[in-house]
Amino acid sequence: MGISLKQAFSFVLQDKKWVKKIFIGGLLMFFPCFVYVFPGIQRLLFNPVNYYLVSLFAILFAVTAFIVRGYFFKTLHNRIVHFHGRLASWKYCSYYLYIGFKAYIASIILLAPFLLVFGFIMLFAPMTPSLASIPFILAGCILVVMYAVFYIMLALNFALDFRFKSFFNLKKAFDLIKNNINGYVILVTDCLLIAVCGCVLSVILINAQIFGLLLPFAIFYIYMVYCDLFAQFALQVGEEKYDENKCYVQG
Numbered sequence: 001m002g003i004s005l006k007q008a009f010s011f012v013l014q015d016k017k018w019v020k021k022i023f024i025g026g027l028l029m030f031f032p033c034f035v036y037v038f039p040g041i042q043r044l045l046f047n048p049v050n051y052y053l054v055s056l057f058a059i060l061f062a063v064t065a066f067i068v069r070g071y072f073f074k075t076l077h078n079r080i081v082h083f084h085g086r087l088a089s090w091k092y093c094s095y096y097l098y099i100g101f102k103a104y105i106a107s108i109i110l111l112a113p114f115l116l117v118f119g120f121i122m123l124f125a126p127m128t129p130s131l132a133s134i135p136f137i138l139a140g141c142i143l144v145v146m147y148a149v150f151y152i153m154l155a156l157n158f159a160l161d162f163r164f165k166s167f168f169n170l171k172k173a174f175d176l177i178k179n180n181i182n183g184y185v186i187l188v189t190d191c192l193l194i195a196v197c198g199c200v201l202s203v204i205l206i207n208a209q210i211f212g213l214l215l216p217f218a219i220f221y222i223y224m225v226y227c228d229l230f231a232q233f234a235l236q237v238g239e240e241k242y243d244e245n246k247c248y249v250q251g
Contacts, residue, residue: 011228016243026217070096079231106167
């Protein structure tokens with residue numbers, strides 16, 4: 001069984017309540033995507049700078065981001081461990097906040113060394129675009145691919161039990177993919193391809209005036225596409241690797 005992009009894009013539609021669930025996810029992402037661009041809110045926050053409101057909005061921004069990330073991992077967990085072929089329920093937002101916070105901190109720690117290497121490379125990069133900048137661009141692309149290779153592998157491991165240390169258990173994470181390296185290469189390639197397409201779609205929507213309001217809903221849908229791609233790969237390994245790590249919230 002291979003990884004099917006068609007299945008990944010149709011996964012959301014298999015849930016009878018997919019419109020409601022995508023709408024809720026999109027609304028949560030609407031806040032961080034657009035709240036700062038509304039003229040009235042800009043004046044309220046920055047004319048003059050209201051540090052109390054800026055801090056409050058920053059906290060709300062973080063909370064919504066954590067909930068969405070936690071929802072992603074719970075849906076992925078359901079697909080892998082509980083074999084639910086649907087999106088997770090939105091009834092457990094506090095639980096998703098907890099999961100998402102752990103996943104976010106872990107991803108930042110994982111990202112840190114890649115950012116340090118990228119910053120070091122940029123010290124020697126030319127200030128203006130030229131042929132001389134091509135090697136530095138390629139180096140940046142290689143770093144992105146390397147980060148994706150490690151992140152996806154460790155995210156799959158974290159999705160089994162939501163333990164913080166699972167995000168850094170390289171041995172166990174590699175054990176989950178070592179018998180299907182070719183499939184993992186396809187998974188990473190598909191994820192990078194969708195990321196590029198998502199960036200193009202974002203640019204199109206941002207420049208499409210009123211249709212730009214659809215951006216957070218489109219991004220959330222893409223998150224769920226990633227979720228199914230991850231799950232498709234994980235389920236190729238065999239359910240025996242996943243049957244002992246069940247969390248208490250199954251909705």
